[in-house]
Amino acid sequence: MIRAAALAALLSAAPIGAAAHQLVVFASVDCETVLVEAKFSSGRVAQQGEVRVLDGQNTLLTTLPLAEDGTARIPLESLDYSGGLMIEVDTGGHDNYWILTPEDIARKCGS
Amino acid sequence: MRKLIPTTTPRLLLAAFLLLAAGAAMAQERARIVAVNYPLAYFAERLAGDAAEVIYPVPESVDPSFWRPAIADISTVQSADLILLNGAGFATWVDRVSLPRSKLVNSSDGLSDRFISTQSITHSHGDGGEHSHEGTAAYTWLDPDLAIAQAEAVARAMTARGLAPADAVQDRLDALRSELETLDAAAGDALADAGTVPMIATHPRYQYLARAYGLDIAALDWDAGATPDADQLQALSDLAAERGARILIWEADPGAEAMTATDELGLTSVVFPPLATPPEDGSYLEAFRAAVTALGTAATP
Numbered sequence: 540m541i542r543a544a545a546l547a548a549l550l551s552a553a554p555i556g557a558a559a560h561q562l563v564v565f566a567s568v569d570c571e572t573v574l575v576e577a578k579f580s581s582g583r584v585a586q587q588g589e590v591r592v593l594d595g596q597n598t599l600l601t602t603l604p605l606a607e608d609g610t611a612r613i614p615l616e617s618l619d620y621s622g623g624l625m626i627e628v629d630t631g632g633h634d635n636y637w638i639l640t641p642e643d644i645a646r647k648c649g650s
Numbered sequence: 651m652r653k654l655i656p657t658t659t660p661r662l663l664l665a666a667f668l669l670l671a672a673g674a675a676m677a678q679e680r681a682r683i684v685a686v687n688y689p690l691a692y693f694a695e696r697l698a699g700d701a702a703e704v705i706y707p708v709p710e711s712v713d714p715s716f717w718r719p720a721i722a723d724i725s726t727v728q729s730a731d732l733i734l735l736n737g738a739g740f741a742t743w744v745d746r747v748s749l750p751r752s753k754l755v756n757s758s759d760g761l762s763d764r765f766i767s768t769q770s771i772t773h774s775h776g777d778g779g780e781h782s783h784e785g786t787a788a789y790t791w792l793d794p795d796l797a798i799a800q801a802e803a804v805a806r807a808m809t810a811r812g813l814a815p816a817d818a819v820q821d822r823l824d825a826l827r828s829e830l831e832t833l834d835a836a837a838g839d840a841l842a843d844a845g846t847v848p849m850i851a852t853h854p855r856y857q858y859l860a861r862a863y864g865l866d867i868a869a870l871d872w873d874a875g876a877t878p879d880a881d882q883l884q885a886l887s888d889l890a891a892e893r894g895a896r897i898l899i900w901e902a903d904p905g906a907e908a909m910t911a912t913d914e915l916g917l918t919s920v921v922f923p924p925l926a927t928p929p930e931d932g933s934y935l936e937a938f939r940a941a942v943t944a945l946g947t948a949a950t951p
Contacts, residue, residue, distance in 0.1 A: 564746070595721045623721035636718070638747045640725045 562633035566626040568615065570648040573639070575611040577628045584609035588630035595622020595641075605630075620644055681813035684730040686741040687714050687926045689791035690757055692934040693801040694734060694808075697822045701814035705730065706928070713874070714926050715788065719743050731813055734804060738765055740788035740926075755807040757800040758790055765790075766857045789924055791934075793858035794834035798827050833935055837863060840946030847949040850889060850917070851899040852878075855924040863942075868893060874901040877908040887915050897948050918948045 561580045566573055573592070577585040588605040592613060600618050605611050605628065618624065624639040681702040685691035691706040698704065707723050708714040719727070724747045727733060733749055735741065737758030758765075766787040791797045805823040809816045845864035854869035868889065872878055878886065889895070898917040901924055903909075909919045922941040923929050929937035 597720070623725070625721060636746055638719065638721055638724050640721055640728060640747075642725055642728055643748050 560633070562628065562630060562635045564626065564628045564635040564637045566624070566637040566639055568624075568639055568644050568647045571615055573613040573615055573618070573624065573626070575605075575613070575626055575628065575637075577605055577609045577611075577630070577635075579633070585628070585630050585633075588628050591627040591629070592618060593625040593627065594619055595625075597625065600624075615644075681731040681808075681811075682729070683732045683734065683808075683813065684727050685734040686744065687736055687791075688928045689797060689925055689934050690734045690736060690800065690804065691928075693797075693804045693826065694732075696826050697801070697805050697808060697819050698814045699818060699822065701818070702731075702808070708927070710927075712927075714741055717741070717743055719747070732807055732811060734807070736788065736790065736800070737761070738788045738790050739786045740790075755803065757803040757807075758796070759803065761790070761796060761799055764796060766861065768854070768857075787854070787857035789855050789926065790858055792856060792924065792938075793862040794830045794837065794938075795862065796858060798830045801826055801830065829935055833939055834862075836939055837942040840942045841865065841949070842946075844946055844949035847897060848893040848895040849897040849899055849945075849949075850886065850893070850895045851901075851922075852904075853901050855901060856899065856922070859922075866893075867899065868895070875904055877904055878911065883911055883915070886912065886917075890915055890917060897945070899945070920945050920948045 565576045586607050590611040591602050592600045623641045627636045683694050683702045684705045691704050694704045708717045733753050735756045737756040768785045805819050808814050841863040849867045851867050851869040852872040856867050860867045898912050898919050900921045903921050
């Protein structure tokens with residue numbers, strides 16, 4: 540029992556590589572919309588979850604639910620994105636984030 | 651009336667202006683290198699000399715394995731001339747941002763056959779059902795031989811991008827490699843008899859160190875620097891009894907209370923900073939050497 544616990548701790552090295560079922564969050568942007576995509580590292584789409592959008596000062600700008608296809612679309616004009624955007628997704632059991640810098644957004648807008 | 655000015659004054663002013671202008675140009679042209687952990691930052695600084703500004707973006711006291719950068723931090727990283735990754739799953743934040751591929755260098759590329767795999771026991775949480783986590787031990791630099799390979803990768807990346815003069819980088823790499831080889835030999839000597847002494851680490855950080863020097867290190871999962879509670883001490887006591895361990899390795903000094911509690915279990919405490927962050931004293935080489943010396947001393951009957 541002790542050996543098993545120790546082995547578990549030994550093997551579950553804290554900074555590990557790709558975990559079997561991590562939530563993977565990706566956000567892309569064009570000049571009109573932020574597209575958020577969330578799926579598990581197994582490839583399964585995250586069908587439920589909350590999307591939180593924060594600004595560069597970590598102030599919550601808006602929240603919205605994930606659609607059944609694991610995506611969320613946020614009109615860019617509804618956000619103050621001058622300091623970039625932090626996109627967080629929480630499915631209850633898993634959470635993760637994606638960072639869009641002001642440069643990311645400017646680059647996608649062609650400016 | 652024409653005012654006469656000594657001819658040396660404008661020359662001096664001109665010289666000063668040129669010096670300032672040159673300095674400003676050099677400052678602007680100085681390459682910027684971001685490293686995701688301290689060992690890579692140390693290698694980059696050693697190899698670049700004055701040719702580059704090396705940035706370790708993680709705040710002090712934050713574990714770079716779990717750092718969650720702010721947006722402004724990523725803007726800084728994106729604008730660097732070179733971004734040094736450790737690989738082996740270290741610093742997962744790099745997978746949560748857009749980084750320019752042309753500037754990214756994984757310093758452990760080509761070393762994957764020497765990675766140590768990790769796997770937790772089966773468990774369940776959230777909506778994923780029963781599963782286990784698989785991964786890779788990430789603290790590669792605790793094996794000096796792997797550290798040499800990573801330093802060589804850093805040197806190649808700098809040279810390929812013209813961030814520092816190739817000859818100078820090669821000279822500095824030769825010196826660094828020699829020092830790492832000396833460290834390796836010193837660690838081998840210090841730990842020559844330590845393989846027969848079962849050890850326990852308070853956190854699973856030392857897989858590559860253990861493999862490099864034939865050490866027997868089991869690991870708990872305590873927070874660095876935190877005082878263990880009664881349940882943790884009991885688990886440690888049970889594990890130490892089962893394994894016959896008499897050495898306890900801490901990532902950071904946990905304070906007198908914690909050390910006294912583990913001393914009472916018959917364990918000799920050794921603080922071995924895993925060096926992902928800058929050590930309190932000295933450099934990577936100095937702190938590594940001090941730690942293996944302390945570990946070897948503790949393991950000596």
